Amino acid sequence: MEMSDSVAVAQARxxxxxxxRVLVERHSRNLFRLAYRMTGHQEDADDVVQETFLRAxxxxxxxxxxxxxxxxxxxxxxxxxxxxxxxxxxRGERQEGAEEGAPDPIQSLPDAxxxxxxxxxxGEVGRKVAGALNELSDMERTAxxxxxxxxxxxxxxxxxxxxxxxxxxxxxxxxxQKLRRALEPLVSSAS
Amino acid sequence: MNHLTEEExxxxxxxxxxxxxAVREHLDACETCRAGYACLQRVLNVVDSAPVPERPxxxxxxxxxxxxxxxxxxxxxxxxLSWPLLWPARHWAMxxxxxxxxxxxxxxxxxxxxxxxxxxxxxxxxxxxxxILLVAVGDHLERSQMVLLELVNARPGEPxxxxxxxxxAGDLVAENRLYRQTAARTGDARVASVLxxxxxxxxxxxxxxxxxxxxxxxxxxxxxEGDGILFKVRVAGSTVRHREEQAxxxxxxxxx
Numbered sequence: 001m002e003m004s005d006s007v008a009v010a011q012a013r014x015x016x017x018x019x020x021r022v023l024v025e026r027h028s029r030n031l032f033r034l035a036y037r038m039t040g041h042q043e044d045a046d047d048v049v050q051e052t053f054l055r056a057x058x059x060x061x062x063x064x065x066x067x068x069x070x071x072x073x074x075x076x077x078x079x080x081x082x083x084x085x086x087x088x089x090x091r092g093e094r095q096e097g098a099e100e101g102a103p104d105p106i107q108s109l110p111d112a113x114x115x116x117x118x119x120x121x122x123g124e125v126g127r128k129v130a131g132a133l134n135e136l137s138d139m140e141r142t143a144x145x146x147x148x149x150x151x152x153x154x155x156x157x158x159x160x161x162x163x164x165x166x167x168x169x170x171x172x173x174x175x176x177q178k179l180r181r182a183l184e185p186l187v188s189s190a191s
Numbered sequence: 192m193n194h195l196t197e198e199e200x201x202x203x204x205x206x207x208x209x210x211x212x213a214v215r216e217h218l219d220a221c222e223t224c225r226a227g228y229a230c231l232q233r234v235l236n237v238v239d240s241a242p243v244p245e246r247p248x249x250x251x252x253x254x255x256x257x258x259x260x261x262x263x264x265x266x267x268x269x270x271x272l273s274w275p276l277l278w279p280a281r282h283w284a285m286x287x288x289x290x291x292x293x294x295x296x297x298x299x300x301x302x303x304x305x306x307x308x309x310x311x312x313x314x315x316x317x318x319x320x321x322x323i324l325l326v327a328v329g330d331h332l333e334r335s336q337m338v339l340l341e342l343v344n345a346r347p348g349e350p351x352x353x354x355x356x357x358x359x360a361g362d363l364v365a366e367n368r369l370y371r372q373t374a375a376r377t378g379d380a381r382v383a384s385v386l387x388x389x390x391x392x393x394x395x396x397x398x399x400x401x402x403x404x405x406x407x408x409x410x411x412x413x414x415x416e417g418d419g420i421l422f423k424v425r426v427a428g429s430t431v432r433h434r435e436e437q438a439x440x441x442x443x444x445x446x447x
Contacts, residue, residue: 017259017262020262021255021259021262024251024254024255024258025251025252025254025255026251028250028251028254028255029246029250029251032243032246032250033243036243036244037241037243042244049254050254050257050258053254053258054258054261057258057261057262058355059355083340083341083344086344087340087344125237125240126240126241126242129237129238129240129241130241130242132238133238133241147205148205148235148238148239149239153207154207162346162349169202172201172205173197173198173201176197176201176231176234176235177197179234179235179238180230180231180234183234183237183238184230184234186237187230187233187234187237188230
């Protein structure tokens with residue numbers, strides 16, 4: 001029978017590294033998705049996954065067993081991603097897209113966009129969305145990713161990011177506004 | 192008729208807010224808002240198409256392999272007792288090894304400095320010692336850099352819980368002293384100087400409060416950035432790593 005998260009956490013706390021391995025193997029792929037959406041970069045996302053599990057391991061004693069372990073991990077991963085994005089910014093090394101030096105995908109949108117099925121096939125939509133997400137501020141992107149992709153409620157996002165729910169809500173609004181501005185021409189021409 | 196705001200539409204889309212029924216009713220009645228909502232839906236649906244690269248089939252196992260050296264080498268009651276010490280333990284062992292090597296080298300030199308030795312035998316212990324020292328110092332600089340980075344990258348204008356950084360800085364201080372003395376003794380002035388600059392910063396973190404107010408965070412950030420210590424540590428770390436790589440096949444380097 002599959003070990004539940006709470007049993008695995010209890011055993012990991014007692015020093016059973018095999019139990020911690022269960023948690024790592026269960027959550028690493030989802031954490032990667034979250035980290036990739038937040039950082040927009042594969043290697044950064046891999047680093048975030050690694051750092052998230054290390055922080056989780058070090059703080060396992062602080063984990064409240066009544067909470068969901070997955071949600072707790074997501075919080076750590078969101079904060080790790082933010083740390084990494086800020087560190088990158090400080091070093092002026094922020095990646096603007098999957099390829100360094102690549103033109104802004106939004107700017108390079110052809111005037112007459114091809115039909116949506118072709119766009120999807122070619123990955124053009126994905127690149128445009130990635131470009132639009134890159135235009136968001138750290139807080140906007142994080143709050144939006146947690147709301148849109150991870151389905152976290154606004155209050156939970158506020159707790160995760162250490163801000164008031166109202167502030168998280170406004171970050172989401174601003175993110176949606178920017179995404180609309182960037183992507184509306186695309187969906188209008190496709191419809 | 193007042194139209195729905197964009198914010199109301201966003202909240203409705205995500206199923207948040209209290210007025211879902213009223214929004215739905217309005218959408219049923221108002222074509223303008225319905226069109227606006229349809230456009231919002233299209234945009235947000237398209238956002239879902241942002242690709243996430245697939246990880247390889249054994250990704251989970253890869254993540255675990257990388258984590259494994261840092262996780263759970265002790266079990267049961269010992270793990271509970273030493274939980275916060277698991278990380279430093281590895282480094283304390285390394286520091287102890289370095290101390291033993293330094294002491295060993297000192298006593299060997301003292302008693303056997305005049306004894307004739309073959310060049311091969313003479314160089315072997317030095318080579319091993321150098322490798323261990325380089326690995327240990329490189330590791331130490333990397334961990335110091337992580338502590339400093341976490342503080343420098345703290346969210347401005349907000350208090351910061353630095354209990355974990357404080358604990359780590361406390362462990363790093365003792366190691367730092369040992370490595371600084373060793374570097375000075377082996378004539379590596381550059382590394383000794385960086386470690387010398389690093390020590391007061393680590394001390395300040397280790398002896399500071401566990402929770403910093405925004406002013407204290409800013410002061411610490413200015414201190415770290417003003418001294419350029421992070422840059423120095425990063426450069427020294429990369430130099431040491433480079434030498435560590437070179438030391439593997441080469442023998443006979445005398446300094447740290």
